[in-house]
Every structure is written in structure tokens, then in C-alpha cells.
């Protein structure tokens with residue numbers, strides 16, 4: 001991968017603090033170090049459990065018409081990001097098993113729609129919750145589990161329910177043990193938003209037909225580089241640049257990405273940075289912008305609104321797919337000036353145009369270029385953003401691995417519901 005910070009106006013970026021932070025992460029001496037298992041996960045994951053996970057996914061692929069993945073936040077965003085990027089946001093049209101995501105909100109419309117769409121199908125459930133007590137997935141799981149049990153009986157329903165949760169704690173683990181559901185473990189030392197390479201992300205990805213071994217290989221290679229103190233480590237540069245921009249009064253980082261299939265990657269990124277750094281009244285608010293769709297909605301603000309924005313453009317050197325604009329004799333649409341050009345070339349020109357316009361409009365732009373949207377690169381991207389997020393949080397002086405603020409709304413809600 002490559003990083004370009006020249007347009008962010010950050011000359012002579014000092015990497016000293018970033019290197020110290022990387023060392024603290026690696027040596028597990030920083031704040032929240034008991035939740036830094038993700039730093040070594042791509043090398044030392046439980047191989048026997050991983051084999052069992054692949055067998056389970058093969059069974060789902062063989063038998064299921066649809067898999068409903070129930071989880072919220074870190075318990076679904078990574079898997080959805082991977083499936084939409086490596087397969088398609090339209091994966092369910094024409095593929096099986098179809099993959100639906102439920103329990104990531106309290107919308108009765110969403111859940112009813114999933115129920116309707118899967119009514120006549122052979123359905124499997126993968127319920128994911130580290131705490132095992134989160135309300136949103138618990139609500140969806142109770143409804144979907146009861147429907148399955150009513151339709152198939154308890155024994156067949158149990159065969160089609162897979163739990164990904166804590167090794168020992170939580171209501172979900174208790175229920176799984178009682179009903180004898182197959183279980184996969186979210187390790188104690190890995191929090192929700194860093195859990196994409198645990199069974200949380202790997203099982204839905206494998207069930208969707210993604211080669212997760214390649215993702216893990218890309219992540220292992222990336223993680224050893226991105227936690228190093230080497231000056232050529234781009235994770236140090238990105239983390240130091242973000243903190244320098246924050247110190248310079250930039251309150252919002254907009255991740256601009258090249259198309260709909262990256263939308264959930266941006267959602268994963270937002271959770272990672274938002275929950276890791278937004279604390280102690282600090283942190284940059286993570287936002288996202290889809291190129292070029294959102295230039296026709298948010299573009300005006302980016303160009304001329306309040307100058308509190310920094311932009312990070314993420315793009316791929318080689319897109320997975322391409323097409324060229326054909327020549328048209330009549331040229332009634334006036335497009336022949338672009339005839340023969342590939343869409344990737346046109347996108348490149350658009351991205352350069354955006355970058356130049358935003359720079360001139362006073363928005364510092366960092367550019368991150370990854371090779372191609374494939375499994376290895378996605379593994380590298382997960383490792384890059386996780387490592388740089390840990391480093392960035394340590395430079396900021398917070399614990400990037402807790403989320404005390406998430407509890408506040410839950411307390412109020414449970415009181416109002418009479419729990």
C-alpha cells in the first residue's frame with residue numbers, strides 16, 4: 001500500500017510519539033493492553049477451532065438457502081464490509097446462501113422484511129454477541145429462534161443455530177449450552193470492533209464463499225509491518241497525521257471511498273475510530289463520503305462549508321472490474337471526448353479533480369492507495385486500520401479499547417423498559 005500526505009500540508013511529520021505508541025501496543029504496556037489480542041491474532045489464532053469453523057461454513061453453504069447473521073456494531077460490521085466488498089452489495093440476487101443481517105437495530109420493518117424474504121427458504125442463524133446480553137440482537141434472535149423451532153422442532157432448529165460468543169459468560173452462552181448449539185469463541189482479549197478476524201467475521205465470510213485463509217495471510221503480513229517502528233510504516237504516518245490534523249482544529253475526518261461496495265467498510269472504519277477515540281471530550285468525528293455519488297450531496301459542504309474537515313481518500317490501484325466507454329457515431333450525448341477510456345481512468349480523473357478542489361478549498365487530503373479489492377488486500381486493510389487506530393488513540397492519550405460511553409443510552413433504555 002501507499003500513503004500520500006503531501007496534500008494534507010503536513011511536512012516533516014514527527015513520528016516519535018507514533019513509534020512509542022506502536023511499541024506500547026506490541027509490548028502490551030499501554031492503556032487497555034488486556035484488549036490487544038488482535039495484534040497477534042492473525043498469527044496465533046486457534047487453528048483447531050478455525051478448521052471446525054470452516055467445516056461449519058461448508059455445511060451452511062451445502063445446506064442453507066439463507067444465513068441470517070444476528071449482531072450489532074463490531075459483531076456484524078466487519079463481516080458485512082467483507083461480503084459487500086469481495087462479493088457484492090447485491091450478493092443475495094442470484095447466490096446462495098443468501099446472507100441477511102438482522103439485530104442491528106430495533107426496526108420491526110427490517111426484521112419483518114427479512115422474515116418475509118426467507119419464509120420459504122432453508123434458513124440457518126448465526127447469532128453473534130460478545131457480551132451475550134446486547135438487546136438488539138437478543139430481540140431478533142428470540143423472534144427468529146422461536147419461528148425456527150415452531151416450524152422445524154427444537155432438534156432441527158438447534159442444528160441450524162450457531163452462536164459466536166464469549167467462552168463462558170453471558171446469557172447467550174448459557175442458552176447455547178442448554179440447547180446444545182454449536183459455538184465459536186470470541187477471545188477474552190479482543191473487543192467487539194477489533195474482532196473482525198475472529199469467528200465473528202470469519203464464519204459469515206466463509207459461509208458467503210470468501211477464502212478467509214487469504215484474508216488472514218494478508219492481515220498477518222500487514223500486522224507485522226503496521227506495528228513496527230520502521231519509518232516506512234504507513235500506519236505510523238496515518239496515525240500521526242490524524243493527530244496533527246486534530247491538533248490543528250480539524251474536528252471531522254471524512255473517509256472518501258470509491259463506490260457502493262465499500263460502504264460497509266466505511267461503516268466498520270467509523271465504528272473503529274469513533275468508539276476508540278471519541279472519549280474524554282476529544283477525538284475526530286469519523287464520517288464518510290461515497291465517490292462520486294456523495295459529491296452531488298455532500299460535495300458542496302466539503303468545498304465551501306466550515307473548515308473543520310480533513311479528508312482521507314481510499315482507493316485501489318487495480319479495480320476488480322472495469323469497462324470502457326464505447327464510441328458513438330451520432331454522439332448525441334456529447335460523450336465522445338471520453339470514448340475509449342476505461343471507467344477506472346475516468347474515476348482516477350474524478351478522484352484527482354476532487355483532491356485538487358478540496359485542497360484548494362482548504363480541506364487537507366490524505367490518500368491511501370491499496371492494491372486491489374481482493375482477500376489479501378482486505379486482510380491488509382483490516383490490519384492497517386486496526387494498528388493505526390491503536391497507535392492514534394495512544395498518541396491522543398486515551399484507552400482505545402474501552403467504550404464507556406456506549407453504556408449511557410443502555411442504562412436509560414433499560415430503566416424505561418423496566419429491566
Ligand code: PA5
Pocket residue numbers: 072073074075128129130131132133134137191192193194275403406
Ligand atoms: O466494539 C464494541 O465493543 C461494541 O460496539 C460491540 O461490538 C457492540 O456493542 C455489540 O456488542 P456485543 O457483541 O457484546 O453484543
